Amino acid sequence: MKEKKAKELLEKYLWGTATAQEQSLVDEWYNSIEFKGKLSADQKQRLGSLAKKTLQARTRPILKVRLYRPWIQAAAAVLLIVLGTLWLTKNKPGQADQDLIVVRNGSSSKLLSLPDGSAVTLHAYSTLAYPQQFTKSERRVFLREGAAFFDVKHDEKRRFAVATSTGLAVKVLGTSFLLKSFAKQNDILVAVSTGKVAVDRQGKTLGLLNRGDQLLFHKGTKTFTLSKNTEVKTVPIHFNGSTISQVARKLAYVYNVKLKLDPSVDSKLKTTARFNSSLSITEMLSLICKLHQLRYKVAPDQQTYILYK
Structure with a gap:
């Protein structure tokens, strides 16, 4: 949809003058951001209220004859902002205005x-x-x-x-x-x-x-x-009294691998250490094993790592 038509459609929708077909177009766009069902009357009221508040905050109090067109130009951007707000808070009715x-x-x-x-x-x-x-x-x-x-x-x-x-x-x-x-x-x-x-x-x-x-x-x-990505950002990986089970779960998600503890390993072993994501999974496991006098091995699938005593 071209920008001019989108602005015209938004204006009609916000002020209740849109046809059933035009309302369906806005509802369809909103539903595309994971909302199941059409906008309720309460949500439409909140949509208009939020749009007005946003526009009032963005525009200066000048003559109406000069305010009308800038209002329409800003409205297309406000639609995305307001619908995004409803997307954030759709599980909590009434939350959008205050929280x-x-x-x-x-x-x-x-x-x-x-x-x-x-x-x-x-x-x-x-x-x-x-x-x-x-x-x-x-x-x-x-x-x-x-x-x-x-x-x-x-x-x-x-x-x-x-x-x-x-x-x-x-x-x-x-x-x-x-x-x-x-x-x-x-x-x-x-x-x-x-x-x-x-x-x-x-x-x-x-x-x-x-x-x-x-x-x-x-x-x-x-x-x-x-x-x-040739320039992967390094992030800290910190453990503060975490059990070895918690360490294993976190590393599994960080490196997207499977990490298992052999029954010989005490799952309550505590770990306090500071690392970062520049380490490979094998380098990380080597350091963890040194801390707890453990060893690790790689399963045949090459994606599963097993810590053992």
């Missing part, structure tokens, strides 16, 4: 700590939105504009999902990756430092990326390319 944290960065990077303990390095001129509290089933954030490096805390029960204004989303359990999505750039980049991530767009999986992989999505052609 959302929006961080807009200036000319320098900023380190953020999310409610679950995950760390985000928000790059310059970037905006990230996230709820004050994640739900019990999943963790959602919305990169409205710019770039951010996510070091996600591992949580087997709750996946972590990052949405963008283009409909592209990244989903993980616990890993670290870079996501670049600037409105004025033609491509979106996802580069994985540790673990494994899934990249999808409008419900369709584009690729499963492992450590060192990157995906470049081309906005114009709606196509993508997969390649190896």
